[in-house]
Amino acid sequence: MNDYHLLVRLYGVRGSYPVTFANGTKYGGNTSCIMARTPSHVVIFDAGSGLIQAGKDLIPEILEYKKTSSEPFQITIMFTHTHIDHLMGLNFFTPVYMQGVHMNFIGPSTLGVDLEDILRTTCEPQYHPVSMDEFRSTKYFENVNENMIVYFLKDDPNPYIDTTGAPAPDGTELTIKNMKYYFHPKDGSYNYRIECAGKSLVYATDVEQYVESDQRLVKFAEKTDVLIHDSQYDLDQYKLFQGYGHSNYKMACDVAKRAKVKKLLLFHHDPNNNDEALEKIETEAKKLFANAQLAKEGWEFKV
Numbered sequence: 017m018n019d020y021h022l023l024v025r026l027y028g029v030r031g032s033y034p035v036t037f038a039n040g041t042k043y044g045g046n047t048s049c050i051m052a053r054t055p056s057h058v059v060i061f062d063a064g065s066g067l068i069q070a071g072k073d074l075i076p077e078i079l080e081y082k083k084t085s086s087e088p089f090q091i092t093i094m095f096t097h098t099h100i101d102h103l104m105g106l107n108f109f110t111p112v113y114m115q116g117v118h119m120n121f122i123g124p125s126t127l128g129v130d131l132e133d134i135l136r137t138t139c140e141p142q143y144h145p146v147s148m149d150e151f152r153s154t155k156y157f158e159n160v161n162e163n164m165i166v167y168f169l170k171d172d173p174n175p176y177i178d179t180t181g182a183p184a185p186d187g188t189e190l191t192i193k194n195m196k197y198y199f200h201p202k203d204g205s206y207n208y209r210i211e212c213a214g215k216s217l218v219y220a221t222d223v224e225q226y227v228e229s230d231q232r233l234v235k236f237a238e239k240t241d242v243l244i245h246d247s248q249y250d251l252d253q254y255k256l257f258q259g260y261g262h263s264n265y266k267m268a269c270d271v272a273k274r275a276k277v278k279k280l281l282l283f284h285h286d287p288n289n290n291d292e293a294l295e296k297i298e299t300e301a302k303k304l305f306a307n308a309q310l311a312k313e314g315w316e317f318k319v
């Protein structure tokens with residue numbers, strides 16, 4: 017028996033590209049990947065290099081499941097956007113090569129190109145030896161949009177996608193809401209809100225808050241238990257990279273304060289920042305928002 021209703025685990029917390037250098041991996045070297053799961057549903061946010069370990073962790077469960085069920089084991093991956101640091105783990109995610117696995121891919125189209133075409137392109141022979149049609153898993157693709165709420169129900173392995181604004185269907189176990197952030201180059205990124213068992217987490221990466229916070233995000237993240245927010249830079253670095261689509265820790269703290277969140281995880285660490293630089297960011301952030309901490313690979317939230 018599983019001893020949780022919701023388990024969220026961070027598999028990748030680094031921005032831009034993975035790092036392996038000395039003194040730089042106390043908080044993890046992999047790029048964006050978060051798993052949010054219930055005993056019966058597996059939902060992953062972003063397919064950065066952290067996804068590779070997430071896949072390895074799922075294999076024993078998939079093999080066990082297949083012993084007793086002829087139905088496919090379903091995994092849903094939701095993308096904030098498809099920049100390569102949020103995508104690079106997909107072709108090394110072992111479950112996509114397994115028979116009896118069904119993948120639901122939900123994420124934005126970019127500048128008019130459907131999510132399905134973007135993902136298929138990464139497996140074309142110029143980039144990868146195995147095409148998506150050769151993956152043994154079955155696949156479903158859906159472009160996310162701002163009216164969409166994705167529900168996961170107690171007795172249905174399929175995601176239930178609503179765009180009508182109807183009330184949550186009976187048996188809802190896990191709800192994923194979204195908010196589009198428009199200014200991440202060049203076609204924005206999606207923020208997601210995970211709701212389950214009376215708790216919530218908001219995942220807002222690859223966002224830049226400019227001044228006084230994005231009020232839509234403040235509302236979207238209101239009173240959430242955990243806000244996972246882009247915090248790529250310290251204040252000096254930010255001066256060099258303003259407009260690149262990422263926040264500094266102060267911006268993350270401002271949103272956390274305004275939204276009255278319980279905990280803030282500083283996320284999408286700059287690959288140039290080693291452990292010492294990150295810890296300096298955490299110390300400064302705590303002065304602005306006491307319950308701020310660095311996102312770290314392996315961090316878990318369990319209800």
Ligand SMILES: [Zn+2]
Pocket residue numbers: 031032048099101102222284
């Ligand atoms: Zn990124």
Ligand SMILES: [Zn+2]
Pocket residue numbers: 097099200222
């Ligand atoms: Zn990005």
